[in-house]
Amino acid sequence: MISLASPDVLYPLVRESISGALDFMIRRAIVETAIEFCRGSRLVQDTVGPVSVAAGDSVLLVPADQPYQGRQLIRVFGEQMQPGTDGPQLQAGVDYQQLSGNELRVNRAYAEFNAIFVIEPRQTAITIPQILIDDYPLALACGTVARMAEMPGKAWSNPQLAAEMKPYFVDGYRAAFRWRIENTAFNTFQNPVVKQEFF
Numbered sequence: 192m193i194s195l196a197s198p199d200v201l202y203p204l205v206r207e208s209i210s211g212a213l214d215f216m217i218r219r220a221i222v223e224t225a226i227e228f229c230r231g232s233r234l235v236q237d238t239v240g241p242v243s244v245a246a247g248d249s250v251l252l253v254p255a256d257q258p259y260q261g262r263q264l265i266r267v268f269g270e271q272m273q274p275g276t277d278g279p280q281l282q283a284g285v286d287y288q289q290l291s292g293n294e295l296r297v298n299r300a301y302a303e304f305n306a307i308f309v310i311e312p313r314q315t316a317i318t319i320p321q322i323l324i325d326d327y328p329l330a331l332a333c334g335t336v337a338r339m340a341e342m343p344g345k346a347w348s349n350p351q352l353a354a355e356m357k358p359y360f361v362d363g364y365r366a367a368f369r370w371r372i373e374n375t376a377f378n379t380f381q382n383p384v385v386k387q388e389f390f
Contacts, residue, residue, distance in 0.1 A: 193320055194321035195259075196320075196321040197318055198225070198317075199218070200324055200328075201221055201328060201332050205335050208336045208340070208352060209339050212339060212347055217335070218317070222314075222316050223338060224338055224360070225319040225320070225331060226311045226312055226314070228327070228334065229262065229309065229310065229311035229323075230262060230263075231361075231364040231365075232365070232368045233309045233371050234322065234370070235322060236265060236308065237252075237261070238305065238307050239252050239305070240304050241305050242304050242305075243301070243302055243303065244301050245297075245300045246297065246298060246299050247296065247297070247298075248296065249296050250295050250296070250304065251293065251294050252295070258317070259311060259312050260292065260293045260311065261292055261294075262293075264295070264308050266280060267281045267287060267295075267304075268305050268306075286299060327367060330362070330364065333360045334357070336352065336356045337354075337356035337360055340353035341353040
């Protein structure tokens with residue numbers, strides 16, 4: 192289960208640069224920025240499984256009643272014969288089909304099916320992952336300020352401020368991405384074996 196928190200604690204950081212915006216506008220901008228941060232960094236991950244699935248079954252990564260959703264698969268693996276052991280990593284298009292960011296369909300039966308995936312807040316969320324507030328509050332605040340300063344025709348519109356804040360946000364989610372890669376037991380990239388015939 193992912194720890195969630197209210198984005199309200201970031202209001203003071205955002206209000207240092209943006210004045211005149213209503214609280215609900217700031218909250219909406221923080222949630223949208225958190226979605227972008229989660230997509231760019233792959234920081235917040237969750238798992239599903241082990242579950243037993245039959246060929247043709249759909250697997251929902253996150254139930255619809257949660258304030259977040261699955262976004263991108265990191266690793267999918269399954270064991271057909273011996274429950275309790277990690278099976279081989281499965282291939283998209285061969286072993287399963289990804290129907291959406293939050294749903295996939297398996298093409299074969301598995302005694303134990305597991306998936307590791309990136310999550311992000313839903314568009315309707317009123318909470319964001321706690322780790323963003325704990326570890327990356329300044330990056331999130333800078334991204335929110337940049338997003339709001341880019342809004343045309345508002346009292347707080349300021350393209351120059353948006354251009355100044357955006358790099359801090361990008362640096363934040365890049366740092367989070369590096370941290371996630373360094374602290375993950377497996378590499379998401381697997382170089383396939385090249386089979387060649389020599390004369």
